[in-house]
Amino acid sequence: MTQRFSCTTCQSADKPLERFVADLPLETSFHRVESQEVKCGFGLQGVCCRLCANGPCRITPDSPKGVCGASADTIVARNFLRAVAAGSGCYIHVVEGTARNLKKTAKSKGRLVGLKALDRLCAMLGIEGADAHEKAEKVADAVLTDIYKPLFEKMELTQKMAYQPRYKLWDKLGILPGGAKSEVFSGVVKSSTNLNSDPVDMLLHALRLGISTGLYGLTLTNLLNDVMLGEPEIRLAPVGLRVINPDYINIMVTGHQHSLIAGLQSRLTSESAIKMANDVGAKGFKIVGCTCVGQDLQVRGSLCTGFFDGHAGNNFTSEVILATGAIDAVLTEFNCTLPGIEPICDALLIKQICIDPVAKKANAQVMNIASPEDEDAILKEITAAYKARRGNVPLNLLPNHGNDNTLTGVSETSLKAFLGDTWQPLIELIASGQIKGLAAVVGCSNLMGAGHDVLSVELTKELIAKDILVLTAGCSSGGIENCGLMSPEAAELAGPKLKAVCEKLGIPPVLNFGPCLAIGRLEIVATEIAEALNIDIPQLPLVLSAPQWLEEQALADGAFGLALGLPLHLGLPPFVTGSPVAVQVLTSDMKSLTGGHVLINGDAAESATMLEEIILQKRKDLNLP
Amino acid sequence: MKRILIDAEKCMGCKNCSIACAHARRPSGSLYDIALSDPETESRNTILLDGKKQYKPLFCRHCARPSCANSCMSGAMVKDAKTGHVWYDRHKCAQCFMCVMNCPFGVLKPDRATGKYVVKCDFCKDRGSEPECVKNCPTKAIHVKEVD
Numbered sequence: 001m002t003q004r005f006s007c008t009t010c011q012s013a014d015k016p017l018e019r020f021v022a023d024l025p026l027e028t029s030f031h032r033v034e035s036q037e038v039k040c041g042f043g044l045q046g047v048c049c050r051l052c053a054n055g056p057c058r059i060t061p062d063s064p065k066g067v068c069g070a071s072a073d074t075i076v077a078r079n080f081l082r083a084v085a086a087g088s089g090c091y092i093h094v095v096e097g098t099a100r101n102l103k104k105t106a107k108s109k110g111r112l113v114g115l116k117a118l119d120r121l122c123a124m125l126g127i128e129g130a131d132a133h134e135k136a137e138k139v140a141d142a143v144l145t146d147i148y149k150p151l152f153e154k155m156e157l158t159q160k161m162a163y164q165p166r167y168k169l170w171d172k173l174g175i176l177p178g179g180a181k182s183e184v185f186s187g188v189v190k191s192s193t194n195l196n197s198d199p200v201d202m203l204l205h206a207l208r209l210g211i212s213t214g215l216y217g218l219t220l221t222n223l224l225n226d227v228m229l230g231e232p233e234i235r236l237a238p239v240g241l242r243v244i245n246p247d248y249i250n251i252m253v254t255g256h257q258h259s260l261i262a263g264l265q266s267r268l269t270s271e272s273a274i275k276m277a278n279d280v281g282a283k284g285f286k287i288v289g290c291t292c293v294g295q296d297l298q299v300r301g302s303l304c305t306g307f308f309d310g311h312a313g314n315n316f317t318s319e320v321i322l323a324t325g326a327i328d329a330v331l332t333e334f335n336c337t338l339p340g341i342e343p344i345c346d347a348l349l350i351k352q353i354c355i356d357p358v359a360k361k362a363n364a365q366v367m368n369i370a371s372p373e374d375e376d377a378i379l380k381e382i383t384a385a386y387k388a389r390r391g392n393v394p395l396n397l398l399p400n401h402g403n404d405n406t407l408t409g410v411s412e413t414s415l416k417a418f419l420g421d422t423w424q425p426l427i428e429l430i431a432s433g434q435i436k437g438l439a440a441v442v443g444c445s446n447l448m449g450a451g452h453d454v455l456s457v458e459l460t461k462e463l464i465a466k467d468i469l470v471l472t473a474g475c476s477s478g479g480i481e482n483c484g485l486m487s488p489e490a491a492e493l494a495g496p497k498l499k500a501v502c503e504k505l506g507i508p509p510v511l512n513f514g515p516c517l518a519i520g521r522l523e524i525v526a527t528e529i530a531e532a533l534n535i536d537i538p539q540l541p542l543v544l545s546a547p548q549w550l551e552e553q554a555l556a557d558g559a560f561g562l563a564l565g566l567p568l569h570l571g572l573p574p575f576v577t578g579s580p581v582a583v584q585v586l587t588s589d590m591k592s593l594t595g596g597h598v599l600i601n602g603d604a605a606e607s608a609t610m611l612e613e614i615i616l617q618k619r620k621d622l623n624l625p
Numbered sequence: 626m627k628r629i630l631i632d633a634e635k636c637m638g639c640k641n642c643s644i645a646c647a648h649a650r651r652p653s654g655s656l657y658d659i660a661l662s663d664p665e666t667e668s669r670n671t672i673l674l675d676g677k678k679q680y681k682p683l684f685c686r687h688c689a690r691p692s693c694a695n696s697c698m699s700g701a702m703v704k705d706a707k708t709g710h711v712w713y714d715r716h717k718c719a720q721c722f723m724c725v726m727n728c729p730f731g732v733l734k735p736d737r738a739t740g741k742y743v744v745k746c747d748f749c750k751d752r753g754s755e756p757e758c759v760k761n762c763p764t765k766a767i768h769v770k771e772v773d
Binding site: 038039040041042044045047058059060061062064072572573577578 | 639640641643644645648656657658659661662663664665666667737760761762763
């Protein structure tokens, strides 16, 4: 069983994980990187067009235009807009499902855990109601009404949620979004065959998608979840493969729609469920955190005791978690659910259950999760899988992986409460230079460049060494936490000033806001600090980085960052470098539109220096030392 | 003698060999920033379609009896007796382009930007490794082999 599957596996910032993968008898994404090493240069530059039967057309000096006459600028902008529209569609699907769940819970007078969160949300959106259920239903309706609006009707909650200087600028630029779903629809239409050819118009459309993605897909999804599931509370918790306890029936979750499993998760600790598990020789049921839904469980972990022990790893750790043999079922509801898990599930007899068909895996059984009976049926399937596989499938655990004291539960509300219900202490630390600035290191993990999480982790180390406080959200968090940077002891790695702050407050130099959805929480933090200082968001000594962005959703998040006016660092270009116009707009001209711009660098030290220079300039502009 | 051998049936026409060849002559940068619209971006190889619409990757064969070298009057194009490769020195080139006209594979061409020298495969000899075209072929349609 210990025979290696292939000779060269992808490197990881997480060395114990890298060694574990190299010795696995199963193929994972880490094994496939080598055989996919040769990339098509036309694809990398975004100048391959497959929009019509005359294609694929590629741009070369001998063929500077497609058969239709499309230039590199047009081809790149169309491809980019399509990607951002698809990414936005993903997040809007998530907020739509979340709002529908809230509505259903409210209508059926179900349990709402976060009543304070509901009141804050109602105050923000100007919604009143006789009781919590009425308020919650009205909130859900307001969100759904907005995202279903046609393109030519602006969404109404945008103005209530956005920072006013930003809202006014977006209005002036003509990039206030119409109905979020219509914006996706329109982005797909205008980038279709022989329609829009104006690269600038398409890049501006990407900004509109960024705003609807950010405020609705990200920010509102968190706030709606807070009402249903309760709010994050700051605490220390275990992370890494150590959280897997083979004595239990283990369910690995993948996706972004935490509220879908709200009913199931509360059932896992019921007497009947525990009896069901005991009857087949297990102590009970546990959910093993993976991908962003795992991060969401982790940040709300104080409310998940009994069935959730911690977050095991990010998107590209999912195959490895399954390969331990201690997972009995995968419950998938969205991405990042890699196709690579399928042969592993087959080999290790792991039951695949899909509860939202958008993430249907080839061998998964699609099951409803709408009623207690549905939940029972799912638990029965999972229990049957446990019974069939345990004892027949070897365990290959890594019980020392990760750590036990990673800080989690950070949100815009819990962090502010930690600081004494005001941002003033943080503002003063920044103003005095104890904290040089803030860097949001967000987004995914990919296996390119130096490898899995390498740039995310190295960049984070470089930033904290420069006294820059790092805030994270997304799969980047998964790698950074497993490498120990979110433990209070990581203060040792920070620069002297940040280290002193961390030691005084007992916090790590990297604060984890959880899933990629929590980029929306970071936006609230930025907005509230800017508000307290009476300045606009681009003036803050705050930079944004998605060092290892992976997917279309990340591009929609990035468009939100640009709309907010933030400098956005990426480790790899987003398939646009074949277009001089796209490069010019994204890396330079954007500054005169929103204040934001894209900078691309794959080297951790160089990237950190670039980001530090931006922070220092912003400090100077604010007359800070 | 090392030669690039072609298995045309494996070719998918992605032109990675062409981009890699052009990129190999640049002092720095990556595939992300090579100027695909710049006439100075030159590849020493190309992919054509034959009469049956099958891909025909076209590479300098460094022929045993090279028509290019044999027709060169200035001594710019010479056959290396030791390696068997045909080397081109643009500083000796008289720009008569007899080599271009005599190449039986049609692989030689004047440079696009100035038309003053010949674009000719140098087997990436100064890079100290396999030719970049070979390294970047995702389907192994081209490979280097020691031949007699």
